[in-house]
Amino acid sequence: MTATSTSGRAVIGTVSAQQALTFRRQRVRLIGVATLIMVTAMAGILGWSSHHTIVRVFDQAVQLQAAAGNPAPANPFLLKPSLSLLSNMVVYIPLIGALIALMVGHLAMAEDQTNGMGRLIFTRPIARTQYALGKILSAVRLLATALAGCWALSLVALLIVNRTLNGPDLARLTGFYALSWAYLVVFALIGMLTALLIRRRSLALLSAIAVWIVVTFVLPQFVSGLRPTQSLNPLSEPAGLSQGFFRITHLAQPISLVEGYKDAASSILRTTPATTAAETALSVLPTLIAAATLALLVLWRIQRHDYSRSASDE
Amino acid sequence: MGLVPTPSIARTHVMNEPAIELRGLQHRYDTDLVLRGVDLRIEHGEVFGFLGHNGAGKTTAMNILTTLITPTAGTAAVCGYDVVTERSEVTRRIGYLPADVRMYGHMSALENLEFLAKLSGLPDARAAAMEALEFLGCADLAKRRVGTFSTGMRQRIGIAQAIVHRPHVLLLDEPTSGLDPMGVRQLRNTITQLNAELGMTVFMNTHLLSEVSKVCTTIGVLNHGELIYNDSIENTTLRFPDESSLEDIYVRVGGPTP
Amino acid sequence: MSESTRRITQVARHEYRAALRSRVLVILIAILVASTIGSVLIGASDYAAQLADYNTYRAAAEAQGLTRIAPSPLAVLALLRGALEYIEILGAIIAITLGYLSVSRERVNRTLPLMRSRPLTGAELATGSYLGALGIFATLIVATALVGVVSLGLIGHDWISPIQVLRVTLACLAALLYLSAFYCLGAIATARAKVPVNGLTIALGIWLVVVLVLPQIGDTLDADNQLPGGLFQALGLDHDGELAVLTHFTGYERVRTGIEEASLAKHFERFAFAMTDVKERYRPYGLSWLLNETRNNIAWLLAYAAVLFAALRRTLSRQQPIETGGNS
Numbered sequence: 001m002t003a004t005s006t007s008g009r010a011v012i013g014t015v016s017a018q019q020a021l022t023f024r025r026q027r028v029r030l031i032g033v034a035t036l037i038m039v040t041a042m043a044g045i046l047g048w049s050s051h052h053t054i055v056r057v058f059d060q061a062v063q064l065q066a067a068a069g070n071p072a073p074a075n076p077f078l079l080k081p082s083l084s085l086l087s088n089m090v091v092y093i094p095l096i097g098a099l100i101a102l103m104v105g106h107l108a109m110a111e112d113q114t115n116g117m118g119r120l121i122f123t124r125p126i127a128r129t130q131y132a133l134g135k136i137l138s139a140v141r142l143l144a145t146a147l148a149g150c151w152a153l154s155l156v157a158l159l160i161v162n163r164t165l166n167g168p169d170l171a172r173l174t175g176f177y178a179l180s181w182a183y184l185v186v187f188a189l190i191g192m193l194t195a196l197l198i199r200r201r202s203l204a205l206l207s208a209i210a211v212w213i214v215v216t217f218v219l220p221q222f223v224s225g226l227r228p229t230q231s232l233n234p235l236s237e238p239a240g241l242s243q244g245f246f247r248i249t250h251l252a253q254p255i256s257l258v259e260g261y262k263d264a265a266s267s268i269l270r271t272t273p274a275t276t277a278a279e280t281a282l283s284v285l286p287t288l289i290a291a292a293t294l295a296l297l298v299l300w301r302i303q304r305h306d307y308s309r310s311a312s313d314e
Numbered sequence: 315m316g317l318v319p320t321p322s323i324a325r326t327h328v329m330n331e332p333a334i335e336l337r338g339l340q341h342r343y344d345t346d347l348v349l350r351g352v353d354l355r356i357e358h359g360e361v362f363g364f365l366g367h368n369g370a371g372k373t374t375a376m377n378i379l380t381t382l383i384t385p386t387a388g389t390a391a392v393c394g395y396d397v398v399t400e401r402s403e404v405t406r407r408i409g410y411l412p413a414d415v416r417m418y419g420h421m422s423a424l425e426n427l428e429f430l431a432k433l434s435g436l437p438d439a440r441a442a443a444m445e446a447l448e449f450l451g452c453a454d455l456a457k458r459r460v461g462t463f464s465t466g467m468r469q470r471i472g473i474a475q476a477i478v479h480r481p482h483v484l485l486l487d488e489p490t491s492g493l494d495p496m497g498v499r500q501l502r503n504t505i506t507q508l509n510a511e512l513g514m515t516v517f518m519n520t521h522l523l524s525e526v527s528k529v530c531t532t533i534g535v536l537n538h539g540e541l542i543y544n545d546s547i548e549n550t551t552l553r554f555p556d557e558s559s560l561e562d563i564y565v566r567v568g569g570p571t572p
Numbered sequence: 573m574s575e576s577t578r579r580i581t582q583v584a585r586h587e588y589r590a591a592l593r594s595r596v597l598v599i600l601i602a603i604l605v606a607s608t609i610g611s612v613l614i615g616a617s618d619y620a621a622q623l624a625d626y627n628t629y630r631a632a633a634e635a636q637g638l639t640r641i642a643p644s645p646l647a648v649l650a651l652l653r654g655a656l657e658y659i660e661i662l663g664a665i666i667a668i669t670l671g672y673l674s675v676s677r678e679r680v681n682r683t684l685p686l687m688r689s690r691p692l693t694g695a696e697l698a699t700g701s702y703l704g705a706l707g708i709f710a711t712l713i714v715a716t717a718l719v720g721v722v723s724l725g726l727i728g729h730d731w732i733s734p735i736q737v738l739r740v741t742l743a744c745l746a747a748l749l750y751l752s753a754f755y756c757l758g759a760i761a762t763a764r765a766k767v768p769v770n771g772l773t774i775a776l777g778i779w780l781v782v783v784l785v786l787p788q789i790g791d792t793l794d795a796d797n798q799l800p801g802g803l804f805q806a807l808g809l810d811h812d813g814e815l816a817v818l819t820h821f822t823g824y825e826r827v828r829t830g831i832e833e834a835s836l837a838k839h840f841e842r843f844a845f846a847m848t849d850v851k852e853r854y855r856p857y858g859l860s861w862l863l864n865e866t867r868n869n870i871a872w873l874l875a876y877a878a879v880l881f882a883a884l885r886r887t888l889s890r891q892q893p894i895e896t897g898g899n900s
Contacts, residue, residue, distance in 0.1 A: 014432045018418075025420040046792050053793075053824070054803065060817040061807040073807040088792060095784050103773065116416045120475060123380045124433040125405040202676065202769045203596045206669055209776065210600060213662055218607045221654065225614070228657040229841075232788040308373075308382035 011126045015134025016141070019108055023142055028107055032100050033146040039092045040150040044157035047085030051161055082169055083269040085161055086154055086176070090265045091232060093180045094216055094258045101184040102208045104142055105191025108135045109298075110201050118307035132192075132302045136295060139188040144181055151177045175268045182287050183261045187212065189294035196301045199309075219256040223249050231258065260286045331394025333358045333483050333515035334379065338388035341374050348374045350539040351388060356532070358482070361509050361516040363526035365564060366536035372519040373413070375536070376487050379517065380410045392483055406434070409481035409514075413488035415472030419461025423447065423471045426460055427478055434479035446474040450504065466497040473504060477514070484508060486518040490525060498522070502529050523564060535564060579692050583700025587674060588707045594673050597666065601712060604662045605719075611654030612720045616727035619651055623729060647849035648730045649740065652720050656844045659713070659747050660837050664783050667751040668775045670708060671758025674701050676768035694889025701759065701888075702752065702881060709751045713744045739859060743847040746870075749877045750840040754779065756880035763887045783837040790832035793824075836876045839869040 023029040062072045112118040121131065154173060158165050165173075191208045198204040220226040253259060264283040266272040334356040341349040348371040356362045366372045377383045378390050381401045389396060395403040417426040427443035436442045447453045452470045455463070460471060469489065476484060486505070490498045502525060508514045520526060526533055527547060535543040545553070554563045591597055623646060633641045678684040687697065717740055725731040732740070758775045765771030796802050796814070804814045818825065832838045843866045846854045854862060863870070 011433065014429065018429050021425075022418060022420065042789070046789065049793060053821075056820070057803055057817055058807065060820055061809055061813070064809070064813055064816060070808075073809075088788075091788060095788075096780065099776075099780060111418075115418065116412060116414070117418060119380070119382060119412050120410065120415075120417070120430055121433060122382055123405055123408060123410040124430065124479075125402045125435060126433050202672065202772055205769065205772065206596050206600070209665065210603060213665070214603065217658075217661060218603070221607070221611060222614075227611075227654055228661050229787075232784060232791065306383065308377040308380075 008127070008130050011130040012134040012137060015126075015131050016137040019135055019138035020141065022111065023104075023107075023138065026107070028104065029142055029145070032104060032142060033149055035100055036097060036146040037149050037153055039096050040089065040153045040157075043086055043088035043092055044154065044161075046088050047157070048161050051085065081270045082162055082165075083158070083172060083176075084271050085158055086173075086269060087266075087271050089150075089154070089176075089180075090262055090269070090271070093183060093265075094261060095232070097180065097184050098187040098212055098216070099209070100146075101139075101143055101187035102191040102205075102212060104139050105188035105193075106195050106201075106205050106208055107191075108139045108188075109192040109195035110204060113195070113199070113307070114201060122307045128302045128305075129299055132299050135192065136189070136298065139192070140185055143184045143188060147177045147181050147184070150180075172268050172270065176265055179261070179264055179268060179284060179287070182284070182291055183257070186257065186287060186290045186294060189291065189298055192298050193294060193301060196298065196305050215256075216258050220259055223253050223256040224259060226259075254286045257286055257290055260284070331391070332356060333360065333393060334362075334517060335391045335394075336375070336388070337390075339375065339378065339385055339390055340387040341371070341378065341383070342386045343374075348539050349378075349385070352536070352539070352541045354534060354541060354544060356515065356517060358515050359509070359513060360532050361505065361530045362518065363530035363533045364517065364519045364536065365521075365523070365526065365533060366519075370536040371539040372536055373487060376410075376485055376517075376519055379485055380408060381405055406479070407482045409476035409479065409484045411469075411472045411476045411484070411486045411489055413491050413519075415468055415475075417460045417468075417471065417475070420459060422457050422459055423452075423463075423474070424456040426471065427475055430475045431478045436479055442478050443474070446478040447471075449477070450474050465492040466494065466500075469493060469497065469501065470504075473501075473508075477508060477512070480512065481514065483515045483517060486516065486520075488519055488521065490520065490522050498525065505529050575691075576693075576696055579696050580700040580703065583692070583697055584704040584707065587701045587704025590677060591670055591673065591704070591708050597669055597673060600662070600666045600669060604658055604666060604712070605716065607662065608655040608658045608716050609719050609723070611658065612651060612723045613727060615651035615654060616723045619646065619648065619724070620727055620729050622646055646730075647852075647855055648724050648732060649736055649848040650850045651724060652717075652740070652743075652848045653845070653850045655716055655720050656743065656747070656841070656848065656850075659716070659751070660841055660844075661783055663709075663712075663747065663751050664754045664779055664837070665776070666712075667705070667709065667754035668758035668772070668779055670705050671755040671760075672762045672768065672772045672775065674705065674755075675759050675762040675771075679762075679768055695885050698881075698885040698888040702755070702884065705755045706748065706752055709748055709755070713747050713751075717744050735859065739847040739862075743844040746840055746843045746847075746873055749873045750836065753836060753873075753877045753880045756877075756884040760880070760884055760887050782835050786831055786835035787838050787841070790828055790835075790838065793828040793831070833872070836872070839872040839876075842866060843869040843873065 020029075023032075058073070058075065065072055112121060122128070151173065154177075155165070155170075158169070158173070187208075190211050191205075194204045194208040194211070195201070198207055217228040217231055220231060221228065260283045263272075263275075264280055264287070267275040267280045267283070332355045334354065336352050336354040339349050339352040339354075340347065348369075352371075352375065364372050364375070374383070375390075378385050378397060379392060381397050381404055384398055389398075391397065392404045393407050395407070397404050418429075421429075424440070424443055424447070427446060428439045431439035431442045444453065444456065447456050450470050450473060452467070452474070455467060455471065460468065463471065469492075473489075476486075484505075489501055489505075493501060505516055505518070506529060509516055518530070530547055532544070532546045533550060534541055550563060554566065626646065630641055678687065721732060721737075721740065754775075757778060758772065761775040761778075762768045762771035765774065791797060796804055804817070809817065845851050846862050846866045849855050854865070857865070
């Protein structure tokens, strides 16, 4: 039995499969998928509750107006887009999904440093690029699995509440989850990069969270005047562009990934006034550029990473 | 005992070159020069004991040989292959046991070994992993999760992963650390067996001078990054006939008492 | 000073000094301070412009001899809203981090058994650490408040009155209680976890639910928030109409309120916003009325802080020594 030349694809597959097994054994996959599924269910329940509340308020309003001799108000459902049932997902993906993605990326990269496996792996004839690609692949697959589950559950929720789902809506739903996947991949890569840059695990994790905070809460405030808690609201309020300050900082909006994601998601789901395909594509672009840049940074950083020392658990 | 002496990869080239050769090897961490131009040649079939006080630079030398770090200056070669420019060839020929070996605790010994054997490019990784475990007499550990292992068990699985691809050169970093006397004896027998039966050259960093005299054929003493002594055990005993033990010799040639 | 008090003071000093040496904590605090100052400065410059407009209007009205001049709609303290929201979100993470570092530091360095082998009880250790953390939070909050108030004066051209100073101080005290609760959470989770970093992860998970998810659900369930621009407005209902409709939603509103009240963050937010005139409906009222109106929030804040501190004392007073961390 002789060691033969290992193809790059085989190494990537081996590393990815091993990481997938680790995710499964350490229940990361279970927790990640279950949390995102629960979040989808919660968004569905909140959407259904919204639907139900509007029906009840509308009934009451019709009675009130009739008693006052006024004509019945317009049916508010005409103002409610068919996919608005999922409008909360536009908030949950950057809040909860992104944090899960950070953890997934962090665990994928930090584990081999902590347990010293990196030393054993890199004394084998494999390239660091192949190793990093295997890790990225495993994280990307895990996120795709979780979002596929969310997609299926959303489909069921929409069929239950709206009773119907046409082809374009199905395409929009799929497009929304594809966009969410790209957005989450960005955060998984941030988790990986910080694990490669910072040796102490807790500091690496906290640094990744600090980046998430800046992206999710701080940038929107300085770029568009959105207060931190406004990030929790699926109904985006008009940005405070009255001041000269925002007229300048607004130019930097493309770097505010969360706003780009929310804009793109809302226009894909049609929960905001219709935008052109070009505008939607433009708002997706920063996410894709960020993902590609971060992947390159991970591939670059891993070449320099010192695997001769094992990282601290702490 | 399924393992057979392997060296089948470019055998001619391998045997014509020394197992390990260091030339003017230097390494610097920031401003700290930890290896100061080390020259060393180790022939095939030797069991080499690398001695030195804490911080002497032994582990740095080992990290260079395992390709985990790049030397600041000088060269290091394994079986004639340069550790920097021919990394892939080097990693095919070395087996490495780090000090405090740890693996995926949630995976069984067999799964860990199979994964590492696959990375070494073995076509039937599972069979090779099982063979290595059987050779070391720990096939009973195959299905158990590594997270539940004692230090001694971990050490045996660590050796198994180091030999699973049947390397020419075995690099052992402080292999006896944390082992009880029984474990140390067992390890000594294993090293002798790997050297005698499988023809592996062994390069061993150690603090345990008693083990060196029992296992090693040659020794080197590193002091503050400089190789201050290098000779066979036989010659060493001849050169220092008055010394009662290797520890005394170690002190005499300049190494502080470990 | 009794022996016990001396030991507590010693631990508190140790905690304070060690926290300031932590790079990650300093980075997180820097993000908080920079974001807070940024938000206050932006708000203050906008406020200055609005105040100038109002003063122009007032001067013009007085010049025309008008006697009924509309009062200023501006509330200077409301500009602290951004700062309070940052404390609510980011401050809580800093507090958890501090709690985590406080315990993990002793575990990694294996100093816990050394400390416990001295005549230092678990309760003294918990109290000392807690007081040290309070010192860090107090420094942070006071610095933030000072920068905020001075910015409002210098840039917004509106210096706050003594009673407003009192209200800001009360909001700061609420912030202190709020942060101390999260400190305890971080420390307890870390002390109880087998691997400290897992404790940190659990504490951050709880933070996510308490600070972001529960308030978000509460807001989303608000009947009026169902449509952009407001559902009631879309249905052509005025305020009376809205109230009439809402009488049919008491059960629903109770559930919604219950979800919000489960969140410590919402209690802090309601109290702090009431103190700083963020909510317009509170602006006409005096301090005593506001305190009475928000007594429920004060009680919840105190209860959360007290329960978590008691749990911290209990955790650190356990008979069996806490496992040390490290690589092995």
